[in-house]
Amino acid sequence: MTTLGDGVGDLEAKTGFASRTAVPRPGGSAGGWEATADLVVVGTGVAGLTAALRARELGLSVLVVTKADVTDSNTRWAQGGVAVVDVATGDSIADHVADTVAAGGGLCEEDVVRAIVAGGPAAVARLRARGTTFDRDADGGLARTREGGHSAFRVIHAGGDATGAEVERALAADVNRQRVPVLERHIALDTLRTPSGGVSGLVLLDPDGARCVVRARAVLLATGGFGQLYQATSNPEIATGDGLALALRAGAVVADLEFVQFHPTVLYTPGARGRCPLVTEAVRGEGAVLVDAAGQRVMAGVHPLADLAPRDVVSAAITRRMAAASCDHVYLDATGIDGFARRFPTVHAACARVDVDPTREPIPVTPAAHFACGGVATSPEGRTGVPGLYAAGEVARTGLHGANRLASNSLLEGLVVGERAAEAVAMDLAAGELAPLTCATPGDAAVAPVADRSLVQRLMSRHAAIGRDASGLAAAVSRIAAARRERALDSHRVVEDAALTLLADALLVAAAERTESRGCHVRTDFAERDDVRWQRSVRVRLDATGAPAVLAPALTGAA
Template identity: 90%
Template sequence: MTTLGDGVGAPEAKTSLSPTWEATADLVVVGTGVAGLTAALCGRELGLSVLVVTKAAITDSNTRWAQGGVAVVDLATGDSVADHVADTLAAGGGLCEEDVVGSIVAGGPAAVARLRARGTVFDRAADGSLARTREGGHSAFRVIHAGGDATGAEVERALAAGVSRQRVPVLERHIAVDTLRTPTGCVGGLVLLDPDGTPGVVRARAVLLATGGFGQLYQATSNPEIATGDGLALALRAGAAAADLEFVQFHPTVLYTKGARGRCPLVTEAVRGEGAVLVDAAGQRVMAGVHPLGDLAPRDVVSAAITRWTAAAGVDHVYLDATGIDGFARRFPTVHAACARVGVDPAREPIPVTPAAHFACGGVATSPEGRTGVPGLYAAGEVARTGLHGANRLASNSLLEGLVVGERAAEAVAMDLAAGELAPLTRATPGDAAVSAPIADRGLVQRLMSRHAAIGRDAEGLSGAATRIAAARRERVLDSHRAVEDAALTLLADALLVAAAERTESRGCHVRTDFAERDDVQWQRSLRVRLDASGAPAVLAPALASGAA
């Protein structure tokens, strides 16, 4: 077996369905977004042998597409951690954990300093300080950015370069199928499929999931094609709990083109932060009188307002008028290029926009350090629910969370390893790698979720969608990348529908048309979901305590 370094073996091509290759590491990181690569670099610096696994290329992740920036406080501007915390709590609709919010926000400046030390170059203002903009839900100009509207791409570039310099081995185009479990229930590694679908095993003292979200659960999304929720499904099957799955944030402004499906170009919130306004075809202001922050209201408020407006007018989209922004092409080159491809000039005409699935607010229930309720299993980034976001994400808190929790998760692994709390590498046979799972047609799942579990939901629609997906499921062997993804989407559709049906109120980005009011007496609490003995998602205890569940 060829050595990759730090005890990691390279896969050898075989043809059997049983695992035919093996690798080992102290820590295997699944995913290459900001949380995953930050954790990998931090783990390496702490002396751990680290292996990174990604089902695409190292630079393919949700992070790459993040346009807005990183929300981080600079006291010299008059901003404060307390104000950032207050903005996050207001956006989160009463479900954020205040101590978690305070901890992550306070950790932002140091995490950004370390990111800059790794080579990330942020845009600067005329006086040489970091340029800052304001986005929806923020009370201050605290969002730093790179390349105008290409912050995620710059962060991804710098972190990937760091992984290369540190000689951290990376298995590209490998997908995680299932966890390896010890007799005591600890996670001790993963079963993977290589690019050809050949199964193999990675044995590890700890597994860190940083696989992003599940935007592909919907027909139109800002997420790349790889955002199919594999890590969350993997965690559920390993016995971990998930929380806040019913809260799926729809970004108010993706570029509208008739009949568009899949990943739609994002029109960053920073465009509104610099003066653009939402209007209809007649020039009427969409957000007038809706919220004190107007066009800079939190995302759930703006998305719901656009949805109501289009429904009342019988149209598919509204417009974002950015004609008053000087130098639009220079400030927002990514948005300008996307508009140009569909024949729109933002300097001369409003941009057609509509909401689309953007970020999951919930995920694997973890502590602020990424620990789950399953020993040996950790999670960070969009796949995790730390308590930061609550019922709705505040703009540009996502990259912040990935940086801070990615570092803390690697530190948690090192601490747990030193304390003897992680299982030793086991030589137990993992069994047949051709794990099977129920799979429904992806197109059917996406249509049903978009129709019945998007911005507006009701009991009849949620129940009907669940029934139709159940009837369409067929047990399939997970012997291909596509099968693993489709199984994950099927499981997450079931889990989201269960949680959304349980929460009989409207809060944040969970909007029930049959329960239109927020109910703090009964529902100011998070819902946990775990798989029952039959493998079906079920809502558990009535409250989620702080930390892992």
Template identity: 70%
Template sequence: MSGPSWEARADLVVVGTGVAGLTAALRARELGLRVLVVTKEAADGGNTRWAQGGVAVVLGDMPDDSVRRHVEDTLVAGGGLCDLEATTRIIGAGPAAVARLRARGAVFDGPPERLARTREGGHTALRVVHAGGDATGAEVERALLAASRDGGLPVLEHHVAVDTLRTPAGEVAGLLVLDGDGVPGVLTAPAVLLATGGLGQLYQATSNPAVATADGVALALRAGAPVQDLEFVQFHPTVLYTGEGARGRCPLVTEAVRGEGAVLVDSTGARVMAGVHPLADLAPRDVVSAAINRRLAALGEDHVFLDATHLDRPTFERRFPTVLAACQAAGVDPVVDPIPVSPAAHFACGGVMSTVDGRTAVPGLYAAGEVARTGLHGANRLASNSLLEGLVVGARAAEAVAADLAAAPRAERRLAACPPVPVAPAAGRDTLQRVMSRYAGIGRDAEGLAVVGSVLDVSAVDRPLSSRAAVEDAALTLTARALIAAAQARTESRGCHVRTDFPQVDEGFAHGLAVRLTPSGQPMLDRPALLTRGAA
């Protein structure tokens, strides 16, 4: 494959148009940087639009809540692996981040002086602000895209990021991309921010859209950055069950429905969460998903039910229009009948090791949003902390880029070479998703994880990354291998990581497991370490 055919220059290239990417790009533009945003879909094609619940934030107008209480709820949900300092700083910055978002035009439910709140799984107080009932992500995306267009922010649509470009010293110097026709090009920049979202497409059924193929994790690993906590994949307990063998993105039934009093029942009508956890149906997601999984195994069934029939139709139409439309499209009237639901892959709790300012171990490479592991989530994400993290860390990452570029000589970094399109191993997506769903979902053991590794080794073949499909398949394959390496090493059950052969928590594993690539490109477990470069 020949080398790049075209080139563009910027101070900062942002990969992704979700909440973290657009927040970072807008803030960087305000700071005077030349910014270019790259996305492999249209600008509105990311994961943010599908976020239903809201933004978890303490605005100071609820007398029974506090930042300290929000931090405590996050730490409990995180199963002992959250970083206290990072958690405190991100949550503490939430009110200012939401204020900036509202200043950019986002409209939340309730009167402006006292926004409406709801409660979701793992929260001990009403603190989740929402928009459009259950369409918060769509409103956040709308406001950020409108601000981007109004500010003339350049967005390169339908371009997939293939690989970072680096100097002989290993610093990031740009990005190799493919346009919609597969023509390679170079984006020269001293800073690249990964805001590529999650990895839900590792599994057959997920709440994530088709773009969530772990691209950023693979880019970071190949650039030399470690990843951490990949073994913790959160399965949302209530994804609409649409029939046996459902594949791809499945409609989410936000846990805010449970926040309004809905309960989980099995086919016999028995409560699923009775006696399982003090918060019952509002327990953290990992607890609820595991309880559903156990009940399904005991009954030999593939779904349970969410009974929200206590809500009348006007309430459902006002509060949960997205859920109502998805149910009706599947032939279910949630006002009359319980909603069939089952767990599906939802959020990655880990990702590229980064500080709360988005810095990674590789100079010039930054990460924000779901692709990043800041220390906020630990072994399990607290509901609606995700949009909060994207807003806070996106802005902080832009400020870090501006500070780093101002402190460094402004001379252009010279590439070691302008490389051709690389070659990487990729397994067939159907095979990968089937073995990951069967052996690396909720409930894992050593034998099953070894099966995944063997299948990937046998089925992966080297492919030139000359198309979007090839880039995505290679990213999924590399990320699956890294996830399996960490899951095999963590011989305990904690948060989202449930080992049926090691069902207890082992305090010897009260730390993150980092993975990096060997010189030959194989994922290797790294010794536990804290990311210190640029931590402030």
């Protein structure tokens, strides 16, 4: 692996890639370094690594940076699989599009859905060519399972329920083979701005807090989601929404932020905080059912697809059942599944760690923050409205997910849009649309407002999870405002805290604006869906004071 634990000196030695010059640090002391590239990719999950590999194939000089180790990502935790059509099985692109749109609560952009879904088979073929091995069925074809909201068995998987680990392994290995430089443990802090408002590079903090600069014709954000905005989440520690904060500060528009998908089933343990092990939806796909403490089915009569209803429906039904019974979990009865440990080794191991045997007893489960349906508003090729700034994967809002993501469409989006974003950068470079390297300067994010992380998580979990109302949202806004202090962005932790604080503000603004219930956004004070007023995205941008503000509706209804 061309990793760069000691900074860019290693990078030069191993790849001959970057130029290095000393740059002044804030406060006047010497330190840091400066490097150049055509494209700097932020993030080493499915979207970032796919984009980097494609950019390399297209002949771009590309540098990948990640704030953690190369395989630390949401991607490596993905269990269920990748939703991708094989027409030979009787499935069709049209059916996958229809399922995605049905799950999306009226806010998917159908042309975008079609473009991404139709790109799936070729993207998966290239992923396999890069070395990813998916599970096979008895006939030697790809094994396919079914998940919530899917009308067909179309979700391919690897290692039973360890799909993301295999995808991440294969992409990281290929990045290594192709000698794409990856700078680990460097956190992206801010963008470099051109005089005309574009982006042309990044400011990073190295592991010791020294500022480093990458001048690049294009920056691709592939920083994943923000499950860590909540107390309990399926997401790992890296999921702090840094890319969204970076994009907002660079002048980009974000959209659909209020739609945070809560996965219906993470493994319940009393008082659990931080990353909670997921119990993949594929367990329900293979016959498990949700029951309450009395053994009553939770999903009976709630939705025609019962336990395989879209996630927003299942999470809301569980939340209602828990509220009615004044408890904090329900159960997933998977005792009828043959060969559970072989088919779901990750879930089985997580259960074993808390002394639950899924073959003999129901698994205690509860909903937890899982996926950001919204993000930086982009085209399906990853272009944001800011020249030089691109986004792909969970950080982006392409219009694929609408108000609620269909299961296993996320790895698909990372694969398809990751590639297309690299192609868009190459195209924009060739067309002379990207600023030269020399003219950019850092933005002014030397300090930023920061509220205590655990307070933010507590407030968001209490007031902006499943079931929100105007007074709770307003209370969260004012308590976070009261807790905010200007802090120097001089450590990885503070950069993340600043991102979470800004993101909380932006999400609360969007959630308060949407006075209806739709998809993952459930308002107890506006329980009905209101297509007349709200069949459109809420778009947010920073105003002149740096505060998130809702933009006037777009005429087309698109973000």
